[in-house]
Amino acid sequence: MKSLADIGELKTNREVETFTNLLPILNDITTSREKLFMYGKDRLDMIEWVIIILLAAILIVSVILIRIPLLSSLFLSGTLIFAILSLLLLLRDLNNLSFGEEMISFEPYETIFDVLGLPRFYLKRDIKSGRITPKGKEYRVG
Secondary structure (H helix, E strand, O other), X not given: OOOHHXXXXXXXXXXXXXXXXXXXXHHHHHHHHHHHHXXXXXXXXXXXXXXXXXXXXXXXXXXXXXXXXXXXXXXXXXXXXXXXXXHHHHHHHHHOOOOOHHHHHHHHHXXXXXXXXXXXXXXXXXXXXXXXXXXXXXXXXX
């Protein structure tokens, strides 16, 4: 793919319109990347994770030990345990910046490739790790 410096003179109105619309998008992407980098520095430490997991374990054990043998108690206990585990998983995703990652990190680049009429590009490591699932039939891997 050509860099912006290699484009040269824009010849048609469509090229001018595309390039004019592309510059603000690229600026927004750069700003978003900088914000993501800053958010990446603000993460939970290992000791904070140990405390959170310990508190969650105490809650789960307490819910299991104080339930009575009724169907409503079993349902309530199961719901509370499911909610605690779901919150832990959500917290993990937020800490790793993987919650909504596709919309924030990948979608702007996919849109640019779509506008340029090029096949989308994905890194092999992102596909292998499951961070992204390629969309469409034609895409490039690097």
